[in-house]
Amino acid sequence: MSAGPVVALHDIVTRFGANLVHDGLTLEIQAGEIVALVGGSGSGKTTLLRHIIGLTRPAGGTVRLFGEGLRDGTVHERIARQRRFGVLFQQGALFSALTVGENIAFPLKELGVATDAELRDLVALKLAMVEMEPEHASLMPAELSGGMVKRAALARALALEPELLLLDEPTAGLDPDRSAAFVRLIRSLHHELGLTVVLVTHDVDTLAALATRIAVLAERRIVSFGTLEETLAQDHPFIQRFFLGEHGRNALARHGGNY
Numbered sequence: 104m105s106a107g108p109v110v111a112l113h114d115i116v117t118r119f120g121a122n123l124v125h126d127g128l129t130l131e132i133q134a135g136e137i138v139a140l141v142g143g144s145g146s147g148k149t150t151l152l153r154h155i156i157g158l159t160r161p162a163g164g165t166v167r168l169f170g171e172g173l174r175d176g177t178v179h180e181r182i183a184r185q186r187r188f189g190v191l192f193q194q195g196a197l198f199s200a201l202t203v204g205e206n207i208a209f210p211l212k213e214l215g216v217a218t219d220a221e222l223r224d225l226v227a228l229k230l231a232m233v234e235m236e237p238e239h240a241s242l243m244p245a246e247l248s249g250g251m252v253k254r255a256a257l258a259r260a261l262a263l264e265p266e267l268l269l270l271d272e273p274t275a276g277l278d279p280d281r282s283a284a285f286v287r288l289i290r291s292l293h294h295e296l297g298l299t300v301v302l303v304t305h306d307v308d309t310l311a312a313l314a315t316r317i318a319v320l321a322e323r324r325i326v327s328f329g330t331l332e333e334t335l336a337q338d339h340p341f342i343q344r345f346f347l348g349e350h351g352r353n354a355l356a357r358h359g360g361n362y
């Protein structure tokens with residue numbers, strides 16, 4: 104792996120018609136970090152994740168992933184780069200017409216990397232990684248609880264053994280217990296697999312438990328990028344509202360900080 108940042112966004116400008124979403128946004132994420140990306144609703148967090156993986160292209164600036172531009176290299180090299188990240192988007196986490204097992208096998212099959220028997224073993228292994236049983240492979244997504252859907256979607260994101268995992272509001276809609284369990288799971292996967300993680304979240308509990316650094320998206324750019332302590336020391340109005348409202352203060356108190 105190259106020594107530079109895993110994700111490097113420089114001077115990004117994003118426009119949808121008259122809506123200027125990012126304007127001169129710069130962010131560099133190093134290997135092994137868990138970066139929490141926070142910002143108001145509609146501030147452009149999901150769009151930024153889409154830029155990182157090349158689903159959309161900014162109007163200006165540069166995106167580099169694993170030290171390479173998104174359009175660098177041959178088709179084979181670009182496909183190889185796609186295998187190095189896994190994504191858990193907020194919507195459309197699983198294909199509803201496929202079983203859990205078929206969902207997890209999907210990225211493996213698409214790349215033709217395994218026989219049917221190997222696929223079954225790999226699916227069972229990925230399910231075990233997210234603390235699900237092999238029997239869950241035959242269930243349909245509609246038969247799973249919200250927390251299980253997130254786990255299964257995470258198993259699919261991990262199918263190709265990515266170095267980088269992008270999670271868009273992974274605990275949104277989960278109750279506090281399931282949300283805490285999901286946080287523990289991400290932490291242990293990060294530890295075991297040495298992943299770099301970028302996590303969009305509104306949940307101060309999740310962020311305080313996981314993030315090595317917090318990137319704050321406001322005013323169309325990253326206004327603060329640092330540890331929780333460094334972030335709390337900023338007197339930006341969004342930061343004050345986000346962390347020091349009642350919910351934020353309670354969450355920080357639960358994590359034992361003196362903030």
Ligand SMILES: Nc1ncnc2c1ncn2[C@@H]1O[C@H](COP(=O)(O)OP(=O)(O)O)[C@@H](O)[C@H]1O
Binds near residue numbers: 145151
């Ligand atoms: N494909 C699109 N076409 C037009 N506008 C879009 C599109 N995607 C996002 N937007 C707009 O860009 C802004 C940022 O959206 P998004 O990245 O989804 O925000 P967040 O994830 O922070 O809530 C919003 O104003 C949204 O309406």
Ligand SMILES: [Mg+2]
Binds near residue numbers: 149
């Ligand atoms: Mg979003």
